[in-house]
Amino acid sequence: MDRSRTAWASLLLLFMGKELLRDVAGGEKDENTLLMLENSRESDLDEQPPLLQEEPGHPNAGVLEAQDPGLQISSVGVGAARSGNLTFMVGGVEDEFAAAQELLACMGSNVMYCGAVGTGQVAKICNNMLLAISMIGTAEAMNLGIRSGLDPKLLAKILNMSSGRCWSSDTYNPVPGVMDGVPSSNNYQGGFGTTLMAKDLGLAQNSATSTKSPILLGSLAHQIYRMMCAKGYSTKDFSSVFQYLREEETF
Template structure:
């Protein structure tokens, strides 16, 4: 895995900016304006040149219309912006296309629509920031190449809605080495770090492996905290012991599931905000699918999936941060 730092990337950008050769103008297409895509598109637009253009599309036409209006009212500069009629319209003139969609079926549906239309042949660069399974991503990449429409890479991200809004996302990139210099600038307009994980599909593999571990650690942390508290330990004392010992992990140290242990954690505000439990369930399911495709044995995956499935259906847990698993397990609050 290669880490491409912001400093190094900004240096290259500045060096290009002062080059005697004028920068080629770029047209962007952006598809998917949900909780993540909306602020990502907004950051991208604001950091592009006024000579560039960006066409926005979402099946929820009100979202695209609202973003265009918001940009026009703010008058912050950046690329010219326009609402596309459909996915084909967003892509037709684009040099770079960015997609941020919920599920594999949505990604496949959008690309079927794009590639089955009378799309002019062009060496486009498709950057899919959706979190889907690597097999589906590689299938779509094959469609793009077979249609002579350019190249497709995967760039799922970490950082959540807060990171998308602040422009501090980390992207896990699956791409040929030769494309990395071209991919860094648009990604760093929406985030602060690009981790090149290898060939196409590897960005998704890295993210799903990480989130599989996170899903398991979250359950284990909730169980350990509940166990210690029921034995009579003070929650903060127990967390301090864990976090200087071998049980330390992100759910114990940063996103502790017990109210009052970590100031500002979702547990301290009735598990609101944070990384939704339904999203963790989805990522865990995708990781299990990918593991089966790779013939990788998972002893804990199916059991963890059952826990998240039941928690998502519980009224006191539904719609909350995934650390609410502590509540689902009957932890004292």
């Protein structure tokens, strides 16, 4: 069986940990396994990145890892999945990526090859660190404006036609009532959980430590989301940082 046909037949999307992934990759019944996609949300924090790096060269499994921010922001990503607009950031052997690219393109509108195994994970945690920082900044700006007497919808409109505009302000605004169809207008239910954001920021922190990269705002964002988890926000969408700021008077 040629490698592209194998990719179509054997693509596995695994939301599981390292040991089970090893078992699947190394099992006797997996002669046709070409590709494994690993999603970090369900993998152990200290096991990443990347998976299976300790066991390269298995004859039956070319390992790719794919990270997808659209999928992780569930309220946005579910729609993106249904419409085929996911973004995949893929790391692995380039030949394996080429064999899988056509299939990934059927599931998403953007398929980006990032390099060696682990680079897709790095791209994902960089994206989510920036997302967390921009969400906190948007929440702070909106809270300041509202407490200073501005109408939240008017303030959002001004921000979104000005240089402060970002995805957190114009697509996923954290203030209840400003936008329809986002978690902030549904008591912060659904979406990308605060616990998951704290976990990704922990990965970013680990990466920054190992590469000696200063992430001053990223570290602060990590502290904020960890505090939110400790104060009952763990199951709420990460945009609930606005509610957290509104309720905390001690900063």
